[in-house]
Amino acid sequence: MTRRKIDSTLSPGFYYFSGNEAVAEGAIAAGCRYYAGYPITPSSETMERISIRFKDVDGVFIQMEDEIASICSVIGAVWAGAKAMTVTSGPGFSLMQEGIGYAALTETPLVIVDIQRAGPGTGQATRVASGDLMQAKWGSHGDYQTIALSPWSVQEMYDQTIDAFNLAEKYRVPVFLMGEEAIGHLRERMEVKPTVDIFDRAKKPGAPPFGTNQDDGIPPMPAFGEGERLLVTGSTHNEFGIRKTDDPEVHANLVTRINNKILKHRESIIKTEPYYLDDAEIIVVAYGFTARSSLFAVDRLRKEGKKVGLLRLKTIWPFADGIIHQIGRVAKKLFVPEMNRGQVRGEIMKYVACEVIPYNQTNGDIIHPHEIMKQVRSLL
Amino acid sequence: MGRDLEKYLRPEVKSTPFCPGCGHGILMNLILRAIDALELHMDEMLFVSGIGCAAWIPSPNFNADTLHTLHGRAVAFATGAKMFNPKLKTMVISGDGDLASIGGNHLIHAARRNIDLTVICANNMIYGMTGGQVASTSPVGAITSTTTEGNIYRPFDLCKLVLGAGAPYVARYSVTQPVSLIEAIKKSLTTEGFTFVEVLSTCPTQFGRRNRYDSPADMLTMLKESCISKQEAEQLTPEELQGKVITGEFSDGGA
Numbered sequence: 126m127t128r129r130k131i132d133s134t135l136s137p138g139f140y141y142f143s144g145n146e147a148v149a150e151g152a153i154a155a156g157c158r159y160y161a162g163y164p165i166t167p168s169s170e171t172m173e174r175i176s177i178r179f180k181d182v183d184g185v186f187i188q189m190e191d192e193i194a195s196i197c198s199v200i201g202a203v204w205a206g207a208k209a210m211t212v213t214s215g216p217g218f219s220l221m222q223e224g225i226g227y228a229a230l231t232e233t234p235l236v237i238v239d240i241q242r243a244g245p246g247t248g249q250a251t252r253v254a255s256g257d258l259m260q261a262k263w264g265s266h267g268d269y270q271t272i273a274l275s276p277w278s279v280q281e282m283y284d285q286t287i288d289a290f291n292l293a294e295k296y297r298v299p300v301f302l303m304g305e306e307a308i309g310h311l312r313e314r315m316e317v318k319p320t321v322d323i324f325d326r327a328k329k330p331g332a333p334p335f336g337t338n339q340d341d342g343i344p345p346m347p348a349f350g351e352g353e354r355l356l357v358t359g360s361t362h363n364e365f366g367i368r369k370t371d372d373p374e375v376h377a378n379l380v381t382r383i384n385n386k387i388l389k390h391r392e393s394i395i396k397t398e399p400y401y402l403d404d405a406e407i408i409v410v411a412y413g414f415t416a417r418s419s420l421f422a423v424d425r426l427r428k429e430g431k432k433v434g435l436l437r438l439k440t441i442w443p444f445a446d447g448i449i450h451q452i453g454r455v456a457k458k459l460f461v462p463e464m465n466r467g468q469v470r471g472e473i474m475k476y477v478a479c480e481v482i483p484y485n486q487t488n489g490d491i492i493h494p495h496e497i498m499k500q501v502r503s504l505l
Numbered sequence: 506m507g508r509d510l511e512k513y514l515r516p517e518v519k520s521t522p523f524c525p526g527c528g529h530g531i532l533m534n535l536i537l538r539a540i541d542a543l544e545l546h547m548d549e550m551l552f553v554s555g556i557g558c559a560a561w562i563p564s565p566n567f568n569a570d571t572l573h574t575l576h577g578r579a580v581a582f583a584t585g586a587k588m589f590n591p592k593l594k595t596m597v598i599s600g601d602g603d604l605a606s607i608g609g610n611h612l613i614h615a616a617r618r619n620i621d622l623t624v625i626c627a628n629n630m631i632y633g634m635t636g637g638q639v640a641s642t643s644p645v646g647a648i649t650s651t652t653t654e655g656n657i658y659r660p661f662d663l664c665k666l667v668l669g670a671g672a673p674y675v676a677r678y679s680v681t682q683p684v685s686l687i688e689a690i691k692k693s694l695t696t697e698g699f700t701f702v703e704v705l706s707t708c709p710t711q712f713g714r715r716n717r718y719d720s721p722a723d724m725l726t727m728l729k730e731s732c733i734s735k736q737e738a739e740q741l742t743p744e745e746l747q748g749k750v751i752t753g754e755f756s757d758g759g760a
């Protein structure tokens with residue numbers, strides 16, 4: 126990582142942005158200079174802002190004919206040397222899945238922001254949900270790993286967009302910022318700092334771009350036009366990109382490596398935030414907007430003397446199995462409020478033996494703090 | 506393929522991926538002849554292809570940057586690479602199923618935007634790789650593995666489609682017209698903006714065997730007989746034009 130002065134025309138200081146605008150600014154600060162997208166509520170404000178702001182920083186913006194074209198052109202631009210991004214919501218995220226699998230297998234770093242809305246289907250386009258988390262993990266066919274982040278504020282829409290680019294570059298993997306409508310459209314004060322930490326793409330001329338002897342399992346990544354005569358393919362390939370579509374060993378090694386390069390580093394990728402965990406009997410596990418409501422509720426309950434804590438997940442994938450296992454051993458019960466039918470609760474239950482109580486709300490509204498207080502009180 | 510063209514091939518590639526008698530091998534040769542005639546350097550070139558037999562023409566054979574993508578999406582990938590780095594001389598080579606069916610929307614939009622790409626569509630009028638199913642370019646009556654009593658839908662006229670979307674250079678030739686085809690590929694590489702060459706190719710394995718072309722040579726003879734020039738076409742009545750394919754330049758890039 127190198128620390129740099131922000132290379133965008135936005136001066137440091139405080140701004141009153143919406144979450145979707147903050148994503149555009151975070152991307153620019155992180156060095157994103159290619160954006161392709163297709164309009165979809167509740168995410169379009171990012172694309173609109175990028176279309177204007179890229180003029181200041183010499184970025185390439187293109188509104189494509191659909192989300193399939195968007196993700197594919199992003200991958201093309203990344204191999205031409207760009208840091209690149211696309212932003213969408215549920216239906217568009219569904220269309221991108223084949224391209225996401227291609228990016229995973231070709232180890233193409235890129236960022237996809239999904240401003241989640243109430244699904245399935247067209248659902249409620251303007252209403253909030255967090256129903257795409259399993260899609261972020263399993264949406265494309267085959268076995269692969271990705272990284273998915275869950276912001277809870279406008280500040281984090283900005284900061285985690287920068288993190289997403291750095292993680293993508295570091296691990297050569299697609300990274301998802303799993304926003305939610307309520308944060309995309311929330312407007313609040315956020316700070317643009319004068320410097321930003323940037324991870325630059327690792328280069329090593331002549332080295333194989335799809336394999337490495339290094340323990341970290343992450344090969345360096347050249348670009349088109351550098352004279353490397355690259356061979357990029359979404360079919361199974363050896364370390365130089367030569368197709369090996371019926372060699373069992375090459376396939377097994379490739380799939381194992383692209384999974385392990387994320388799983389082996391999960392301790393440094395996973396970020397969580399603990400609140401009042403030390404003596405908590407009931408621990409709320411929450412993420413995204415629901416973690417905001419949960420913190421408000423837990424603060425109140427603590428003032429009433431109740432032994433309640435909160436574990437906030439900033440990373441959804443890879444899953445925070447270690448700390449979840451730990452809190453499962455000390456707490457009496459875990460309480461998991463979600464704007465879906467229990468996608469993260471199911472994951473938690475793989476790692477704990479204690480009771481894990483769900484609260485699932487899929488009505489297009491946020492989960493309000495008073496509802497969390499009511500539910501947690503009933504468990505005490 | 507002549508040995509003089511071997512310098513354009515990756516040294517580690519030792520054999521052709523195509524069936525004996527496949528028209529795509531002829532096209533591969535003609536593309537390299539055009540590149541050779543223009544003295545283009547492979548370090549400046551980016552070849553993008555989709556999925557299908559035709560998509561194997563550049564990948565892994567051509568010794569240049571190659572991007573072998575998803576079925577139908579080559580033009581979208583190429584758009585991103587070209588837009589970000591305009592110095593890459595970008596050529597898309599893919600099949601009819603790839604570019605015209607699953608990828609048809611990307612094709613017309615890139616033409617409409619006039620992205621500076623050269624697109625070579627190897628049209629063998631069938632899905633070769635997947636076992637000979639009907640394509641949106643199969644002639645009426647064609648026997649395929651999914652139209653065992655003959656295709657009932659009319660084929661796309663791909664050149665008209667791309668022309669309608671505004672491409673500045675559009676041409677169609679068959680692999681049996683090598684001299685014109687090399688010239689067309691050269692022109693498509695030297696004309697700025699979106700250029701499109703439809704190449705009538707042959708698939709003896711999947712198309713030929715079901716439609717009673719008993720050898721690869723029979724398929725080439727069929728192409729030779731059905732391809733006529735624009736000038737010849739003007740002399741024919743609509744009845745006489747039945748079953749003929751008009752070849753030539755349909756938009757000459759303003760040259």
Ligand SMILES: Cc1ncc(C[n+]2csc(CCOP(=O)(O)OP(=O)(O)O)c2C)c(N)n1
Pocket residue numbers: 556557558559560576599600601602603604627629631632633634635640708
């Ligand atoms: C999304 C998707 N659907 C289907 C396929 C299967 N598939 C592979 S190649 C192909 C057809 C290729 O036909 P064409 O582009 O005409 O090339 P040809 O083999 O005839 O040269 C199909 C349908 C695929 N790879 N991906």
Ligand code: SF4
Pocket residue numbers: 522523524526527528529558559629633634707708709710711
């Ligand atoms: S199946 Fe047809 S198109 Fe494919 S290599 Fe064989 S002859 Fe050529």
Ligand SMILES: [Mg+2]
Pocket residue numbers: 600601602627628629630631632633640
């Ligand atoms: Mg075909």
